[in-house]
Every structure is written in structure tokens, then in C-alpha cells.
Amino acid sequence: MKIHFYKYQGAGNDFIMVDNRDNTINHSNPNIISSLCDRRFGIGGDGMMFLQQKEGYDFEMVYYNADGKPSSMCGNGGRCIVAFAKFLGIIDTETDFLAVDGPHHAKISESGDWVSLQMIDVDTITRDNAAYVLNTGSPHYVTFANNLASKNVYADGHAIRNNDTYKANGINVNFVEPAEKGGYFVRTFERGVEDETFACGTGVTAVALAMAKHHNQTGSNNTPIKVLGGDMNIRFNYNGNSFTDIFLEGPAKQVFEGDVIISD
């Protein structure tokens, strides 16, 4: 079977994207998705997603991690699929779509390469020693790091993701340090990719919320975050307990398109 695909990246978090509005592609085989995401033997990507029809929404986002398994919410993937929907002519500059963690509203620039994605509200942050643990659509562990640029994020992130607390269900591990020009610098080890990614949207969102709690920055916040793949921004309100009106903002770009043959 031949599949026409598009490759997108949002701040270096990269995805294989397929227009499956005609529902012709059965994406239940994890081996096919993991082989397409393989960076040596396949197209390569941190994940793969399918844009599908959904009654009451502009579209539905169905997302798989690079390991081929269905995933929790992908923030950068959500931003990229909004850019994809605009490219396909499904939407103009605003949209309401359905993802695994529920409905999402998003706005996209006229140029189609800057997306502001509303994330779910967050009212629970727990501690694990000095770290913060919270769910922004995906589960995240947020911990401070010194000399982050030279840190072995793979080794340290892998160890936390596979420790006794998190081994069963996994967790995404975010290392954070203050950035020179304000905001933060973040590097992330992603569950389901089982490696460091150049950006993690639900991850930088988790970091922004955790830092507001850590510094007791109630009211409206606007947090710039630098990642290996570029710059992102998180806007939100914090009342001292819960976080609302959370928007993850950043670039989303189409890199190439092509056809791939899969044995069905």
C-alpha cells in the first residue's frame, strides 16, 4: 500500500503526518509506525499522526510515539497538525479539534508557521524530592540542572524514566535552568521516543507551570523557553492552585512530502 505523507517539525520535534480523512489507513500496527519513524530504515520522526474526520470538530488528531504505541497528548504535534490543517485548506486562522486529552482550540498566523495551541487546564502538581510532577496532556517530571548545555540528558533522563517510581508507565523528564535573557532553557528526555528530543511541547508547558509555582508567580504569566530546536512561549493564568488559559506557542513548519510503500 502506498501512503502519501508530509514531514513537519515544531522547534525540532519532528513528525510524520498523514491526511486520513478518507479513513483508508489502518494505523493499528505498531511495527509499521515504528519502522516509518526509524531514522535509519524509515522516514524518521519523534512520532506519527493521522488527521481524521470527527463530527463536531474541524478534525481529530490521532498520535503515536516513535515506538509505534498510541500516545498521550503531543503539544508540538498539536501545533504541527494545525499548520497541516491550514495547508490542506480545512481551516483558516482558528480551529477546534479533538485530541486524545479532549478538545483543543488553536490560532495560526496567516503565514501558517506560528501556532498558539490551548492546552488542558492543570490543577495538580506533586513533588518527587526536589522535582515537580504534573500532567499537561502527557506526564512530566521537571527538575533543575546546572550547566544544562553539557549535561548527558540521555543517560540522566533514561535513569529517571526507568526508576522504580516511573518504570511501569514511563514519564517525560525535563531538565531546566534559567536562561541568560530571561525565561528558561529546557532539555527533555521523551517517553516513547526513549531519547532526548529537540523540543517537547507538553514538556515546556510543564516547566513553565512548575516554575510559576516554584517562584509563586500568580496572575497572568508569559514564559519564554529556549529548547535545542528553537524558541517557544507559554502563556497562562495561575491563581496559586490551578493553571488556566494555557497557550503553547511556537513555530510549525512543513519540511517535505513524499510517498512510502508499506506492506499491509
Ligand SMILES: N[C@H](CCC[C@H](N)C(=O)O)C(=O)O
Ligand atoms: N512522548 C510523549 C508524547 C509526546 C510529547 C511531546 N512530543 C510534546 O510535544 O508534547 C509521551 O509519551 O508522553
